[in-house]
Amino acid sequence: MNQKPGVCTFCGTGCGHFIGVENNRIARVYPSQNHPVSKGRLCVRGWNIHELLDTPDRIKKPLIRSDGPFVEASCDEAVGRLIDSLKKYPPESIGFLASPRSSNEEQYLLMKLARSVFGTNNICLDSESGHRASLNVLHAGTGMAGMLGSIEEICGAEFILVAGIDITRQNPIIGSEIHMAARAGAMVVTMDSRRTQIARLSKKFLQVRPGANKLAVLALAKTIYEENLHDPSFLEAHTEGFEGFRRAFGKLSENELYEKTGLKADEIKTVARHLARAKSAMVFFSSGISGLDEDTIGYIYNLFLLAGKIGKEGCGVNPIAGLNNLQGGYDMGLAPDLLTGFQPLADAATAKKFEKEWGTALPSSPGKPIYRSLADQASELKALVVVDHDEGIVRYADAIKKLDFVAYIGAFKNPFAEYAHVVLPIATYVQEDATFTNAERRIQLSTKKIEPEDGLLPGWKLYSMIAAKAGRAWKYAKVSEVMDEIARLTPAYAGVTHAKLAGGFGLQWPVDDKNPGGTRRFDLAKAGRKLAFYGVSDVFEAPSADDRFPFLLMVGKAQHFWHQNNLMKKTHIPMREYNATLMDYPEGYVEICPQSAKEIGVRDRWPVRVVSPHGEMRVSARVSDDVSPNTAYAPYFVQEMISRFLLGHTEVLRQGEDATIPVRIEKV
DSSP states (O other): OEEEEEEOOSSTTOOEEEEEEETTEEEEEEEOTTOTTTTTOOOTTGGGHHHHHTOSOBOOSOEEOSSSSOEEOOHHHHHHHHHHHHTTSOGGGEEEEOOTTSOHHHHHHHHHIIIIISOOOOEEOGGGTHHHHHHHHHHHHHSOOSOSSOGGGGGGOSEEEEESOOHHHHSHHHHHHHHHHHHTTOEEEEEESSOOHHHHHSSEEEEOOTTOHHHHHHHHHHHHHHTTOSOHHHHHHHEEOHHHHHGGGGTSOHHHHHHHHTOOHHHHHHHHHHHHHOSSEEEEEEOSTTOOOHHHHHHHHHHHHHTTOSSSTTOEEEEEOSSTTHHHHHHTTOBTTEEGGGEETTOHHHHHHHHHHHTSOOOOSOOOOHHHHHHOTTOOOOEEEEESOOGGGGGGHHHHHTSSEEEEEESBOOGGGGGOSEEEEOOOGGGSOEEEEOTTOEEEEEOOOSOOOTTOOOHHHHHHHHHHHTTOOOOOSSTHHHHHHHHHHOGGGTTOOHHHHTTTTOEESOOSSSOTTOOSSOOGGGOOSOEEOOOOOOOOOOOOOOSSSOEEEEEEOOSSSOTTOTGGGGOHHHHHHHHHHHHHOTTOEEEEOHHHHHHHTOOTTOEEEEEETTEEEEEEEEEOTTSOTTEEEEETTSHHHHHHHHHTTHHHHTTGGGOEEEEEEEEO
16 A cells, blocks of 8 residues: 555644555555654544545536536536626625635635636635634734744643633644643643533633633733732833733722632632743634634733743744634635735735736725625625535525525535535545645645546646636646745745645744744744734623523534534544434533533433523533533534524624523423
């Protein structure tokens, strides 16, 4: 058997593996022993990626439809239909929903296609908009729009805070690194509203009341400042804007903070002292679909800046991406107001640079996020192109059905494709050379393992074909030339080439003349500027329950089947675990503590009705000590009933990890 090195593309960790190839098919997968991120490990998803890559659930032929069912078509015919349909509409009525799983080269060319060929800035990665909030904070504070630390330095951190993420399930390899650091002596603290697996492995667990993460972070910062545990000379020499953050300390008394968070004074003070006195410290939090909101992320960043734990060895504020190339998507400019490398579209010099390279004028007005357009009944959106998206987009089914034209581009069958007028297949990532950028900014090259099926194009060739037929020929002879163009336009990628990446396990950007070997972490000594405290609000309104709706319901994800993830359904073992859950809880479940179960009068697996001001659902009770009295938890990946129920709470869920829904739970 031929074994070829590659990169796992399930989550944002970017683990290394070897793919076993037999007769031009993927037969099995092995971990890469020397990879600096995964170090010979794979999680349950990574061990089964060969099942995904060898699934019969592939799209192999272009499909078009007029009024009836799909019919097979040639690639020329399908592309022609797409171009003719899109050209009927003004640019402001066309949208592109990109995929956080596509390679950097594919994402870049989709962005170029939208802007330079069809003249629209309506392009985004909306499924994981929480990551944009993280990048906004880190870019404004340090100039680096990405993780400030490095996975390789976790083992050397003396203090680690895990905030609002069950990291051992979402990103198990990173969770494993944190657990090993704890066993080596690091003070690992988990702050969450639910006792997660990482909470059980931590030395300290701060079980915060739902929706009060920001207040808990404020309490930590207030303690560090008022106990003089910070370094005033560091603040004076290296930071600016502290006074704006300090004003928040006086908004709530200590007693109010403890009451609203549900934490005890000695818990907060102990953790704050450990953080301040540690020589190195890191924080990890989710930045995906159920990530923290921007204000809470700002408080976390400000806390670590106050403690002097940014820009030093073993330190970092680290948003963790749930999907494999989410960071790369923002690096490639997949946002209505950004170009590559977090360069603002509104900057005249940046726009001129792209116009010169592309040989055409750019649309100057920022676009609109696709999900916002779909939710807006007065939206101008008429035509939509979607690339490889999870089933979550189907929650906008009613709005999508009203569009005049919908196209789907992807390698795998997807329920969303049923809403499309044109379906264009593309090769999988093992059928082409491609780069991906993981959560720690590591750009890795994945080389071709097998040949694509007859007539199946990799994404970069398909987008080039669309551009050419639309009258804008691009002259790429090979995919590495796409990266060369990215490097010319993107300062953080200036020194990146496929040839350079082929010699190792990737490079962490920025990669440029000053950092030819990449940049492991943000370095204060090289910043060339003062670090800014992020402008945060001083409004603190933690959600509360009442007599009519006495429970605060939290929603989240899980290891085997998260994000209504279309790809997870193509792998047998994760689906087996999911189905095993459904054997116990066939209608899905809501998790409540034993005390609440006794008060309601139910036992584990008994049916209950969950009622909110906006709807209700009937599920099973799951009795667990992981949640506190008067709180409940529902994983939104389990069964459509829960997903439908959550549709009525879209505005609440935009709060991310702090989202809570007041409900009552009744025995059926």
